[in-house]
Amino acid sequence: MPDIDVLGIGNALVDVLSHETDEFVERMGLSRGAMTLVDEARAHELYAAMGPAVEISGGSAANTIVGLASFGARTAYLGKVRDDQLGEVFTHDIRSMGVHFDCAMADDGASTGRCLVVVTPDAQRTMATYLGASAFLGPDDVDPDLVAAARVVYLEGYLWDQPVAREAYRRAARLAHDAGNEVALTLSDSFCVERHRAEWLALVEEEVDLLFANQAEIEALYETDFDGALARVRGHCRVAALTRSEHGSVVVAGDRVHVVPAHPVERLVDTTGAGDLYAAGFLFGYTNGADLATCARLGSLAASEVISHLGARPEADLAELARTLLHA
Amino acid sequence: MPDIDVLGIGNALVDVLSHETDEFVERMGLSRGAMTLVDEARAHELYAAMGPAVEISGGSAANTIVGLASFGARTAYLGKVRDDQLGEVFTHDIRSMGVHFDCAMADDGASTGRCLVVVTPDAQRTMATYLGASAFLGPDDVDPDLVAAARVVYLEGYLWDQPVAREAYRRAARLAHDAGNEVALTLSDSFCVERHRAEWLALVEEEVDLLFANQAEIEALYETDFDGALARVRGHCRVAALTRSEHGSVVVAGDRVHVVPAHPVERLVDTTGAGDLYAAGFLFGYTNGADLATCARLGSLAASEVISHLGARPEADLAELARTLLHA
Numbered sequence: 120m121p122d123i124d125v126l127g128i129g130n131a132l133v134d135v136l137s138h139e140t141d142e143f144v145e146r147m148g149l150s151r152g153a154m155t156l157v158d159e160a161r162a163h164e165l166y167a168a169m170g171p172a173v174e175i176s177g178g179s180a181a182n183t184i185v186g187l188a189s190f191g192a193r194t195a196y197l198g199k200v201r202d203d204q205l206g207e208v209f210t211h212d213i214r215s216m217g218v219h220f221d222c223a224m225a226d227d228g229a230s231t232g233r234c235l236v237v238v239t240p241d242a243q244r245t246m247a248t249y250l251g252a253s254a255f256l257g258p259d260d261v262d263p264d265l266v267a268a269a270r271v272v273y274l275e276g277y278l279w280d281q282p283v284a285r286e287a288y289r290r291a292a293r294l295a296h297d298a299g300n301e302v303a304l305t306l307s308d309s310f311c312v313e314r315h316r317a318e319w320l321a322l323v324e325e326e327v328d329l330l331f332a333n334q335a336e337i338e339a340l341y342e343t344d345f346d347g348a349l350a351r352v353r354g355h356c357r358v359a360a361l362t363r364s365e366h367g368s369v370v371v372a373g374d375r376v377h378v379v380p381a382h383p384v385e386r387l388v389d390t391t392g393a394g395d396l397y398a399a400g401f402l403f404g405y406t407n408g409a410d411l412a413t414c415a416r417l418g419s420l421a422a423s424e425v426i427s428h429l430g431a432r433p434e435a436d437l438a439e440l441a442r443t444l445l446h447a
Numbered sequence: 448m449p450d451i452d453v454l455g456i457g458n459a460l461v462d463v464l465s466h467e468t469d470e471f472v473e474r475m476g477l478s479r480g481a482m483t484l485v486d487e488a489r490a491h492e493l494y495a496a497m498g499p500a501v502e503i504s505g506g507s508a509a510n511t512i513v514g515l516a517s518f519g520a521r522t523a524y525l526g527k528v529r530d531d532q533l534g535e536v537f538t539h540d541i542r543s544m545g546v547h548f549d550c551a552m553a554d555d556g557a558s559t560g561r562c563l564v565v566v567t568p569d570a571q572r573t574m575a576t577y578l579g580a581s582a583f584l585g586p587d588d589v590d591p592d593l594v595a596a597a598r599v600v601y602l603e604g605y606l607w608d609q610p611v612a613r614e615a616y617r618r619a620a621r622l623a624h625d626a627g628n629e630v631a632l633t634l635s636d637s638f639c640v641e642r643h644r645a646e647w648l649a650l651v652e653e654e655v656d657l658l659f660a661n662q663a664e665i666e667a668l669y670e671t672d673f674d675g676a677l678a679r680v681r682g683h684c685r686v687a688a689l690t691r692s693e694h695g696s697v698v699v700a701g702d703r704v705h706v707v708p709a710h711p712v713e714r715l716v717d718t719t720g721a722g723d724l725y726a727a728g729f730l731f732g733y734t735n736g737a738d739l740a741t742c743a744r745l746g747s748l749a750a751s752e753v754i755s756h757l758g759a760r761p762e763a764d765l766a767e768l769a770r771t772l773l774h775a
Contacts, residue, residue, distance in 0.1 A: 138762075171513070171540040171760055174502035185499070204532040204558070212499040230532070432499055434466075 123219070124192040124406040125303075126269035128261070128291055129180025130253040130277050130284070131198030131222075133205045136236040136244075136391065136429055137172040144237055144245050154234075154246040154308045156280060162249035165235050174205070175430035176212035177234050178253070179307060180275040182392045182431040186399025186421050188216040189437035192406060195219035195265055197287075201252040205231035212432070222260055225252045236391050242426065244391040250281065257283040258290040266291055267298040270406055271329070273398070276307035279315050292326050303329035305398055306336035313339055323355050329405070330359040331398045337361050349376075360401050360415060362394060367419060370411045379415035382423035392431025396421040403441070413445070420444050451547070452520040452734040453631075454597035456589070456619055457508025458581040458605050458612070459526030459550075461533045464564040464572075464719065464757055465500040472565055472573050482562075482574040482636045484608060490577035493563050502533070503758035504540035505562050506581070507635060508603040510720045510759040514727025514749050516544040517765035520734060523547035523593055525615075529580040533559035540760070550588055553580045564719050570754065572719040578609065585611040586618040594619055595626040598734055599657065601726065604635035607643050620654050631657035633726055634664035641667055651683050657733070658687040659726045665689050677704075688729050688743060690722060695747060698739045707743035710751035720759025724749040731769070741773070748772050 144151050147165060157165065166172075176185075184196045196213055200206035202224045209231060213220045232251035236244050256278070266272055272295040278284040292302045304327045306312050312319065319340060323330055330352065334345050337359075341348040345363075349371060352359045358372045367380040400421035404414035424435050472479050475493060485493065494500075504513075512524045524541055528534035530552045537559060541548045560579035564572050584606070594600055600623040606612040620630045632655045634640050640647065647668060651658055658680065660668065665676040665687075673691075677699060680687045686700045695708040728749035732742035752763050 166539060169539075170543050171504065172536075172543075173758065174536060176499065208500075208502060211494060211497075215498050215500075430501065 122193060123195050123265070123269040125184065125187050125271045125273050125402050126195045126197065126265060127180035127184035127273045128197045128278065128287065129178050129275040130232060130248070130250060131181060131200045131209055132178040132232040132234045132248065132253055133209055134175050134177030134234045134236050134391065134431060135166065135172045136175065136238060136389070137169045139170060139237045139239060141239050144239060149237065149245045149247060150310065151245050152243050153310050154248055154277070157247045157249055159249055162233060162235060162247065165247050169235065169237065173429060174208065175432060176209050177431050179277055179305065179395050180273055181213060182395035183273060183398045183402070184218055185213060185216050185432050186396045186437060187403055188218050189433045190399065190403040190421070190441055191438040192403050195269065197222050197256065197260055197265070199225060199252050199256040199260065200231045201225045201229065203230050205233065206252070222256070225255055228252065228255065238389045238391065238429070242387045242390050244389060254281045254284060256287050258286040261287050261290045261294065263294050266294040267300070269295070269300055271301045271303050271402060273303040273402065275305050276311050276315070276319070280311065296326070301328040302326055303331065303402065305331040305394065306340060309335040309339040312336050316340060323352070327356045328358065330356045331394065331401070332359070333362045333364070333394055358411065360397070360418065362397050368397065368415050370415050372411055375411070377412040377415060379412055379419060382416070382419040384423045384427055387426055389429045390426050392425040393422045395431055396425040396433065400437070416444065417441060450521060451523050451593070451597040453512065453515050453599045453601050453730050454523045454525065454593060455508035455512035455601045456525045456606065456615065457603040458506050458560060458576070458578060459509060459528045459537055460506040460560040460562045460576065460581055461537055462503050462505030462562045462564050462719065462759060463494065463500045464503065464566060464717070465497045467498060467565045467567060469567050471496070472567060477565065477573045477575060478638065479573050480571050481638050482576055482605070485575045485577055487577055490561060490563060490575065493575050497563065497565065501757060502536065503760060504537050505759050507605055507633065507723050508601055509541060510723035511601060511727045511730070512546055513541060513544050513760050514724045514765060515731055516546050517761045518727065518731040518749070518769055519766040520731050523597060525550050525584065525588055525593070527553060527580050527584040527588065528559045529553045529557065531558050533561065534580070550584070553583055556580065556583065566717045566719065566757070570715045570718050572717060582609045582612060584615050586614040589615050589618045589622065591622050594622040595628070597623070597628055599629045599631050599730060601631040601633070601730065603633050604639050604643070604647070608639065624654070629656040630654055631659065631730065633659040633722065634668060637663040637667040640664050644668060651680070655684045656686065658684045659722070659729070660687070661690045661692070661722055686739065688725070688746065690725050696725065696743050698743050700739055703739070705740040705743060707740055707747060710747040712751045712755055714755055716755055717757045718754050720753040721750045723759055724753040724761065728765070744772065745769060
């Protein structure tokens with residue numbers, strides 16, 4: 120098993136993106152800016168109502184891992200697809216970035232999961248996810264050698280919505296700590312936080328070394344405003360990187376607080392993947408021994424690239440952008 | 448059967464687009480700027496070598512029909528997909544534009560066809576097509592009522608590569624003329640012209656009312672330079688619209704020749720679909736009684752939109768762009 124900087128574990132999804140009006144989001148009863156889980160029938164109903172779409176590999180942790188690979192990091196990913204056309208697309212795209220991905224494909228049951236992403240004129244994305252095969256990632260899929268080889272195991276909060284995936288999550292976190300590695304968690308979505316608050320408060324306190332969250336998510340976790348949440352999180356995990364959209368990010372680590380501005384964006388097209396790519400840049404810096412402010416700057420850099428085009432996978436060579444940033 | 452402005456018939460494909468270097472095109476033995484037919488094994492080999500990709504519905508005539516729908520035309524399409532995930536994607540995208548599409552899906556045999564599109568840094572596209580289910584479009588799929596209801600039947604030259612599709616083509620052309628409607632043909636690709644020159648010379652002479660070709664294609668058809676080809680085509684079909692990339696287009700109809708400049712493009716991203724969308728704009732003008740120079744201007748307008756982003760389907764509302772152009 121080669122040395123790995125970051126192993127990501129998450130829901131393996133293909134994104135189906137279309138541009139729609141605000142009225143569409145309202146009419147379809149979607150929760151603007153959030154991720155809603157839907158069953159297959161509802162996914163079909165929403166898809167039928169959507170305009171022409173583009174398919175691009177997605178999945179929150181997978182986006183982060185591909186971002187890390189684009190920076191030049193050594194990466195691996197665990198997530199479940201089916202042996203269907205979209206599963207082939209997901210597998211091709213992640214492997215073509217050099218990510219180690221050999222999680223067994225499901226050969227029956229639900230098809231590869233899809234995230235219907237509705238992008239409104241303000242570039243905000245609203246998501247409806249049909250988990251499909253991704254929900255069947257289980258503890259048996261967690262390869263102990265892979266986890267032991269990874270300096271950081273990065274877990275997405277979305278996993279917590281499925282009991283069997285939760286077991287995979289718990290096993291990976293335990294194996295990582297047993298091997299002396301670190302565990303990173305992203306809170307994923309404020310509604311997701313609402314669903315699991317009590318357990319996540321305990322997790323953040325006891326198991327998470329690096330926490331990623333946006334303002335809505337950290338406020339939902341501690342049921343208070345941003346400053347209050349900042350004070351609360353400080354004692355509960357080693358490093359918390361909290362993003363605030365165009366206001367940049369705040370990194371809290373013990374007594375230290377770093378406030379880092381957002382990276383300028385020429386043309387905001389689609390915010391899908393902003394948080395995922397922030398985590399990618401941050402973890403790239405982190406696993407390369409950069410100071411926390413530099414980690415945050417790399418996070419903002421990667422986020423700015425991904426929101427300047429459609430889809431949550433980087434189009435530019437992030438390693439090259441990083442060289443430009445760090446040597447400017 | 449409602450009145451239809453244009454019925455398109457072609458290979459129903461999903462495009463798989465990735466950015467690659469010129470060196471990649473050479474190393475993979477692809478014919479730069481052209482379309483090569485590949486079998487499934489070769490398609491897998493090429494796909495495995497390609498970087499991360501984006502999936503967008505394609506197919507030459509289908510792109511034209513979707514462009515026409517975006518202009519506000521009444522449209523229908525005939526093409527064959529399988530009942531698999533990519534077939535669902537193709538069907539969703541074309542129907543969501545309001546195109547009448549109810550060609551029976553194949554329920555066994557080859558999967559939905561794919562066009563691997565390699566976009567090089569100069570925005571040129573090089574294509575490798577695995578026809579899959581699309582090759583099984585046959586004469587029985589040609590609905591006589593649909594053809595009779597369409598003022599123009601638009602056929603892509605690519606169909607000619609498969610004997611059974613060729614029969615569908617011949618049947619549609621005959622039914623169209625029997626109903627007093629017009630037949631439009633695009634020559635599709637200069638290598639495609641080379642494969643079928645003798646038959647196509649006869650077709651253009653005897654059956655085609657409206658001919659679309661780019662410079663390389665019309666030169667290949669008449670085995671001479673552009674001016675020579677222009678002189679030859681003049682007597683052989685009622686209207687020929689010949690495109691010359693950034694040099695715009697030349698429309699020949701009897702004694703009249705219209706030379707129309709290209710529409711300016713702010714940022715050239717991907718030339719995939721340029722010819723298809725030119726035909727869309729031209730046919731929108733044509734079926735609305737516009738003069739030929741205006742038809743060509745509308746063609747250039749639609750082409751300029753599609754080459755300013757990835758993929759061969761319009762992202763902007765072409766009806767709105769047309770209003771701006773025509774009322775400027």
